[in-house]
Amino acid sequence: MERRVYNFGAGPATLPLPVLKEAQRELLNFRASGMSVLELSHRSSWFSEIIETAQANLRTLLNVPEHYHILFLQGGASLQFSMLALNLLHSSSPPADYVVTGTWGNKALAEAQRQGQVNVAWDGKAEGYTRVPEQQELSLNADATYVHFTSNETIQGVQFQHAPLVGGVPLVCDLSSDFLSRPLEVERYALLYGGAQKNVGGAGVTIVIVRDDVLATMPEDTPSMLNYRLLAEKNSLYNTPPTFAIYVVMLVTGWLLEEVGGLERMDELNRQKAQVLYEAIDHSQGFYRGHAQGDSRSSMNVTWRLRDTALEAAFVQQAQARDLVQLKGHRSVGGIRASIYNAMPSEGVQALRDFMDEFAKQNG
């Protein structure tokens, strides 16, 4: 048996062990093809089956209606920040509304500002990005080109429980760090996107789900690789897609369907895991202090400080000695962050909880 740690890293993140074993088993010979998955032509029937299965799995898991395309692109959410604005926000467009609940929302906003007019519909900065807004706090424009929000802020650990209500305005969402962690009402969105390297696979593929009516005819100067319409027409095969990364998405979505049993069950498990850690924080008599407030607490990235911040380095180090790794908070905010994506087993969360209790007892 290979050594295996509990990896609480925010992404690239822990993957389901059965997925890794399957990828390992097939690495030299994909389904008796005599070739590695890495060696399959993206135009081969072998790879067609991979990409079609990955799409079908996503469609089933999320109930994606037929009038949405599912694309496998490259460049991460960071390229999507620009690409969605290039495609949706033209120089003559009314402003797009951006709801900013943390670091990634800010980055999305900054890239959109390069392409067109934007309006900040809400920004949690003054409160240190500890919560998502209430509906009535949003300054939304009825004629906005679109509304953008970040479903889960990976760094701050702040998550929306419900998407903002936006009337008829197209809703756009960065789902990078809670994609496939729970059910989703896809019909409410014009465009959804997320890097795969949290819940859906390895780094190197970005999943975009886009409603057909949003696929505009683009200006002549749009680079082909940034043109959703063209990429949708070519079913993500305009050029060579990241074949291995898409293969891993196929395996992970297959695991979600067949071994977990779908997103409702996954959501239940994720909430249970998060509850274990939030209780450990709340019952620590102030030794641990959660960053996010109440309903805004993320079930993906649990973030907290120690009352005595000087102890945080020791916390991370001692946890690591027990194979509880990658618990250091993002360098921009400090503290502790436990990312407990789909593939983190409850045993890992329990081991972390036990360590937290013990560390608090020894140092409290």
Add this chain to the structure above:
Amino acid sequence: MERRVYNFGAGPATLPLPVLKEAQRELLNFRASGMSVLELSHRSSWFSEIIETAQANLRTLLNVPEHYHILFLQGGASLQFSMLALNLLHSSSPPADYVVTGTWGNKALAEAQRQGQVNVAWDGKAEGYTRVPEQQELSLNADATYVHFTSNETIQGVQFQHAPLVGGVPLVCDLSSDFLSRPLEVERYALLYGGAQKNVGGAGVTIVIVRDDVLATMPEDTPSMLNYRLLAEKNSLYNTPPTFAIYVVMLVTGWLLEEVGGLERMDELNRQKAQVLYEAIDHSQGFYRGHAQGDSRSSMNVTWRLRDTALEAAFVQQAQARDLVQLKGHRSVGGIRASIYNAMPSEGVQALRDFMDEFAKQNG
């Protein structure tokens, strides 16, 4: 022993067997980290070592001087077609000169035309893209913003033996399908780029080698992910890079250094392999007809037709029955194409040659 075919596909293409075995061995546990390579944080010391080793290997193999950055990007050569023009060719710039020797050169040209003024310095279309130009055929402008050419045309099988002479004009080259197949005088170039999925790894990472003085300060409306200067400053870690794809590049470049012994030896082996197939074509008394002319023949993609084109489907099918796979020419040109990149063993080429001789005898 796993079944293994000889894969003559143009890319994603065959990889060295020792690389695949190493990737398989480490897939569950990278160097006793207790994590898969797919699970490593891109900010971890584990991954730092991977990306730095991959860069160092490339620097050693190609003798890349210190005043060049080596970047690992996403989106393939197709995104580079746009990105290089966005970075180098501004609206006020003099035209860029494009030398077009096949399908990919045309695509590069078309994307550059979206961004600025271009001049076609030579186009082999009238001759069916069967050769590269002589130096004196090129209509180069001394004040061109840059000169762009495609080192090896994957579809037509047409390859430059020597880069065009361009005086002081910055030279830009798409090396996707012969990158690392032979030594390269990097100092002659301002910018080199190529997708990894031929000679360097799997699909999903694009390698860019760029001279520092070319890294311009970009206009404010440039998307961050398309800004070479920013990506170079961040050493390809502006956002999450395609970690697994970079890991495979590290393994392949390590194999080239340690097992092959460098690019001069690789070049020698590649020329020997190509010679075997071109001789089989030339000695077939017209049964096989090579596409590319003389010195323009590619040592990476050998392309030919059968005198009786109606036999081509049978050729591909019977070859496949002998585990010589992916020999069908690109759908845009037809015929036969044998891609014999670095990782294709000479035994594979000899097996193909034997089959060619036999097929010609039976059907000639």
